[in-house]
Amino acid sequence: MLKKENIPQDYTTYSAGYQLSLTMDIQVYIAPHDPVRLLNQLLEGLDDKKLLSTYSDKGRNSVVPPVIMFKILVYAYMNRAFSSREIQRLCQRDIHFIWLLNGYPAPSHHTINRFRKHHLSDGVMEDLFDQWIERLHALDEIHFKNLFIDGTKIEANANRYSFVWLKSVTKNESKLHTKIEKLLQQINEMYLTTYQFNSNQPLDVLESCLMNLKQRVIEQSIEFVSGKGKRKTVLQRQVEALEDYIEKQNMYLTYQERIGEHRSSCSKTDVDATFMRMKDDHMKNGQLKPGYNVQIGVEAEYIVHVGIFSSANDVTTLIPFLTSMESRLSNTFERVIADAGYESEENYAYLKENHQKVFIKPLNYEASKTRKYKAQLGKRENMAYDELTDTYTCANGRVLKPIEVKSRESRTGYRKEVTIYECETCQDCPLRSKCTKAKEGNHKRIEVSKKMLSLRTESLENIQSEEGIILRKNRSIQVEGAFGVLKQDYGFRKFLTRGKVHVTVEMLLLCFGYNVQKLHNKIQNNRCGQQLHTQKVA
Structure with a gap:
């Protein structure tokens, strides 16, 4: 009868025949210019008091120190690893993660998930991210001069039919x-x-x-x-x-x-998520999906602030975004550059009160340059305005006079004054059908916010200046380029966590890793200190 062979749990017993070797310093296998070295060095200088305060002084200590856990997470997000199980696997097999662990055992996916969910919330992640931005400012990478703002919608980790x-x-x-x-x-x-x-x-x-x-x-x-x-x-x-x-x-x-x-x-499965129309629709039929409106501010290609909003509209996010950023950072940006989706009288007025130069494209900027737009007789922009008499003259030479001033309140509580102009008469006007949709017996009316017109004109002059043209081009390159990297190169198209608090932590980790990688690329390509992409002249 054959003897039963038992296989031991410790597989090192099968290493007979191999030569005895001594443990070496594994960093010799990591390239001198590898970004993991930069990350390890720069994150050492951050103040981790707030992070450490989330741990109790009772009970046993964590297996891996919190600072090392934070490095592991940031480096994982730099390398498109977002799942806690994937990060655990990398800590066991990838030499870069093993080097970051500095001799500590690889954490389990439960430990990684607990750290991300419980120890980086309540403002901890925001504090670490803001310190990193101040560090970039100290390195003369960020000057707090030009803030490029844009938003995108990212799908939430929620049932698509639980609306x-x-x-x-x-x-x-x-x-x-x-x-x-x-x-x-x-x-x-x-x-x-x-x-x-x-x-x-x-x-x-x-x-x-x-x-x-x-x-x-x-x-x-x-x-x-x-x-x-x-x-x-x-x-x-x-x-x-x-x-x-x-x-x-x-x-x-x-x-x-x-x-x-x-x-x-x-x-129902993520109450902070709102059903929005996404560009990358899985059913190719414009179906609404639960998601978040993610806003970022960029300067010198670095993401300096992140905002997570439940409203699908960009226009209502600008003021809360800037207010949050100003309360956390030590400086205020001199210029704010955004696209037409952020234009409103409330936003213009807020930026003017904060003494920030505005570069926001008007909503009708592109359309106003077309022949079709200029041929629409009923448009206020196509009527002659007399500033002395405060009247408009239509295409048929008839005068529109102010008859009433009304106060309108927006969804956010902002009140604006609107002047209503009415034509002296539209009777027997041959251009009536092309000019107005008013019923027979009624005359053409237009509503004008004079404050909005003044602020829009000022912003229009800014974007048409030589400085404005360069800044508008850089907005497309820098902030839209950042979203392109995050969503396409990093493959981040859906959150793994639920709730605005945890989603914010996840997005900040992603942007933290993006900034480290961006600094690494600038150092290696001798582009440090470059703020704008200048125009190339043929």
Whole structure:
């Protein structure tokens, strides 16, 4: 009978026949110009007090020090490794990660995920990222002069069909209120009560009425029944209906609170995500998907600030983005360069109050240069304006005079004054059909915000100047180029975490790694200190 051979768990017992070797310093296998050396050196100088404060002084110490864990994560994001299991595998096999570990054992994917989720939130990641930006400023890479801003939409880690629409919630809640009023009227008639439904505080009267009915059930010793062949009493039906209405009302109130005022939908699996239209649509039919509006500010090709927003519109993100950045960084940028998606009177006014030079392309900038636009007689831009009399003259020579000044309030609470101009008469005008869509008997009207026109004109002059042309070209190169690298080269098209807090941490890690790689590339190509790409003259 053959003897059974047991294979030991320690495979080093099979190393017989190999020559005895001594452990060597593994950094000899890492190239002198490898970016991992730059990352290791520069991250050593960051203040990690806030990071260390997230650890308890009780219990056993972490296997890998927090500073090394942070280096591992940043280097992983530099190398397109976002999954905790992938990072664990690299720590076990990749010599660069093993060198960063400095003799510590490779962390498990649970440890990596816990560190990213619990120890980099609550402002820790923001603090480390801002220190890195200040470090770039100390290296004379960032001058806080030109801020290029742009945004993109990145898909959330949420079910694509778990949508909740505010419009549907409001519609169904209105139907529910009709049923509640009908039920309360029936209860008032049967029990001579005086319950009045208030849509502003719907739960108060429902809970009070339910308590009253349950007390009646106890007094009358009514036993609730269910199932086939059982007949429910009227009182049982009323109690069950009220309980169902209270549950639905609570659900609608929760959805409304999650969605808030400035968006129209949310996802059930990630309540901070909003359903947006993505460019890279998996079904190729323009389907809405849950995602985040990611805003970044770039100077000298470095990402200096990141903002995560739930609103799909860029125009409402500019002021919160700049306010957040100014509260965290030591300096304010002199110039702000953005595309037409950020144009609004509120944004113009905010930048002017902050004494920042504006380079925002008007919404109608490209269209205004076309023949079709210039041929539209009803456009205000195609009418002659007399500043002395404050009147416009249409293509037929008739005068539009100011008749009223109205105040309009935006979704963000900003109030602006709009002057309404009306034509003296549109009767028997041969150009009426080309100029206005007003009904017969009414005259053409236009609405003009004089403050907006003044601010837009100033911005238009800025972007058309020699300086403005260079800055506009650099906006396309620098900030849109940064998104191109993150989404195409790094392959980052979907978040792995959920919730705005954790999504922000993930995006900052990605941008941190991007900045380290950018500094490495500039050093190797002798481009340090270069702020702008200048025009090439043939």
